[in-house]
Amino acid sequence: MHQLTLAGIARALAGKQFSAEELTRDLLARIARLDPQLNSFITVTEAAAIEQAQAADARRAAGENGALLGAPIGHKDLFCTRGVLTSCASKILHNFKAPYDATVVEKLAAAGAVSLGKLNMDEFAMGSANESSHYGAVHNPWDPSRVPGGSSGGSAAAVAARLLPAATGTDTGGSIRQPAALTNLTGIKPTYGRVSRWGMIAYASSLDQAGPLARSAEDCALLLQAMAGFDAKDSTSVDVPVDDYLATLDQPLAGLRIGLPKEYFGNGLDARIGEKVLAVVEELKKLGATLKDISLPNLQHAIPAYYVIAPAEASSNLSRFDGVRFGYRCESPVNLEDLYKRSRGEGFGAEVKRRIMVGTYALSAGYYDAYYIKAQQIRRLIKNDFVAAFEQVDVILGPTTPNLAWKLGEKNADPVSAYLEDIYTITANLAGIPGLSMPAGFVDGLPVGVQLLGNYFQESRLLNVAHQYQQVTGWHQQAPAGF
Numbered sequence: 001m002h003q004l005t006l007a008g009i010a011r012a013l014a015g016k017q018f019s020a021e022e023l024t025r026d027l028l029a030r031i032a033r034l035d036p037q038l039n040s041f042i043t044v045t046e047a048a049a050i051e052q053a054q055a056a057d058a059r060r061a062a063g064e065n066g067a068l069l070g071a072p073i074g075h076k077d078l079f080c081t082r083g084v085l086t087s088c089a090s091k092i093l094h095n096f097k098a099p100y101d102a103t104v105v106e107k108l109a110a111a112g113a114v115s116l117g118k119l120n121m122d123e124f125a126m127g128s129a130n131e132s133s134h135y136g137a138v139h140n141p142w143d144p145s146r147v148p149g150g151s152s153g154g155s156a157a158a159v160a161a162r163l164l165p166a167a168t169g170t171d172t173g174g175s176i177r178q179p180a181a182l183t184n185l186t187g188i189k190p191t192y193g194r195v196s197r198w199g200m201i202a203y204a205s206s207l208d209q210a211g212p213l214a215r216s217a218e219d220c221a222l223l224l225q226a227m228a229g230f231d232a233k234d235s236t237s238v239d240v241p242v243d244d245y246l247a248t249l250d251q252p253l254a255g256l257r258i259g260l261p262k263e264y265f266g267n268g269l270d271a272r273i274g275e276k277v278l279a280v281v282e283e284l285k286k287l288g289a290t291l292k293d294i295s296l297p298n299l300q301h302a303i304p305a306y307y308v309i310a311p312a313e314a315s316s317n318l319s320r321f322d323g324v325r326f327g328y329r330c331e332s333p334v335n336l337e338d339l340y341k342r343s344r345g346e347g348f349g350a351e352v353k354r355r356i357m358v359g360t361y362a363l364s365a366g367y368y369d370a371y372y373i374k375a376q377q378i379r380r381l382i383k384n385d386f387v388a389a390f391e392q393v394d395v396i397l398g399p400t401t402p403n404l405a406w407k408l409g410e411k412n413a414d415p416v417s418a419y420l421e422d423i424y425t426i427t428a429n430l431a432g433i434p435g436l437s438m439p440a441g442f443v444d445g446l447p448v449g450v451q452l453l454g455n456y457f458q459e460s461r462l463l464n465v466a467h468q469y470q471q472v473t474g475w476h477q478q479a480p481a482g483f
């Protein structure tokens with residue numbers, strides 16, 4: 001059962017091959033047996049999952065047959081879940097049980113999905129390796145001595161290890177696509193505003209966006225269909241009708257115009273990854289796509305701009321964690337200032353503190369114009385690069401990451417070396433466009449991801465291209481040994 005995709009599970013449940021409860025119990029047993037090697041879960045909600053599965057079975061027996069009815073999933077631990085620990089993988093929220101459900105959680109529950117628990121992540125989603133979690137690092141099932149990527153590393157490891165068919169993640173600078181690439185999954189970051197951020201603990205509000213990680217493009221389409229849509233509770237949610245993502249999966253690719261940005265194949269890219277990416281291009285050509293060389297000239301400025309804007313927003317968002325109303329509070333504070341200082345000093349980890357300091361500095365009087373305003377101007381140039389590119393092509397294709405999954409601990413002494421891993425993913429967040437990563441093969445037994453970028457609200461196009469590719473290739477079906 002654990003090898004089935006969401007689409008396969010939907011067929012099996014409809015055909016009464018097993019019940020949602022049997023499936024849930026099977027996966028819970030797998031989690032108990034295998035997750036100690038991976039550390040992908042922060043909380044397993046066993047009893048609630050069995051109840052939800054029984055409710056799904058009852059709805060099915062009453063004649064309902066939604067695609068996600070009884071489908072097991074997990075949520076990244078920054079989606080608020082009512083009555084369940086929502087820690088953001090931080091000590092400062094180690095005792096926070098959310099009083100309400102995030103819109104994404106609510107929507108998936110309404111569709112009948114069964115949540116098996118909350119997944120590990122980088123603390124406050126700050127990281128690309130899932131090593132900054134208060135609950136410990138996550139291991140990559142393809143090689144447990146390596147990182148699974150981040151910040152949705154728990155979601156990626158759990159789905160890759162077949163503990164779950166799919167999970168939610170969030171992507172501020174690559175946090176869905178990069179872990180998907182490093183664990184052989186498909187993951188999509190939708191257009192900014194496509195999925196509600198209500199109830200998602202904020203990191204950088206102008207960049208954060210939720211999306212699915214799964215083992216196929218079809219499964220991403222199934223989940224995104226349930227997650228997307230306007231939400232009056234999120235002021236940045238966009239009131240644009242949601243496409244039927246499943247209806248367009250089978251569209252032929254004849255005439256598809258693919259842009260290859262020369263900057264994505266330059267210095268810093270592991271040449272072996274470059275070769276795999278070009279092999280994907282060859283395959284898409286056979287399916288009728290045409291190629292065009294393009295340029296995204298401001299790529300080189302993306303990392304400095306992102307690492308000003310994201311920390312600036314984080315420094316503001318994280319000011320709410322003060323030890324007063326919820327979360328961690330230091331022992332015996334002597335006065336209010338002591339309470340703030342020690343609760344925050346003891347509650348936040350090193351990477352979070354680094355970003356709060358960088359962000360506070362960038363926003364401070366005298367530096368604001370030099371850093372923050374400058375970064376916003378670069379952001380506009382990056383957006384303009386994409387607008388110009390999408391006048392010539394339908395999708396942009398390149399590597400998701402410059403390197404393969406690295407060894408745990410390898411980049412800890414040098415945070416900038418980890419920031420550089422985001423080079424190909426963060427531009428989509430700065431511009432607000434959708435991006436998808438899908439499996440493109442293996443180098444030394446480690447997965448390689450290829451990234452597709454689309455114009456605003458073109459999620460269906462990205463899912464269509466990935467699905468067509470997955471009809472003629474088998475990379476996405478490979479499972480890590482032992483799982």
Ligand SMILES: NC(=O)C[C@H](N)C(=O)O
Binds near residue numbers: 174
């Ligand atoms: N949250 C993300 O999208 C990950 C990115 N590497 C960051 O640390 O900001």
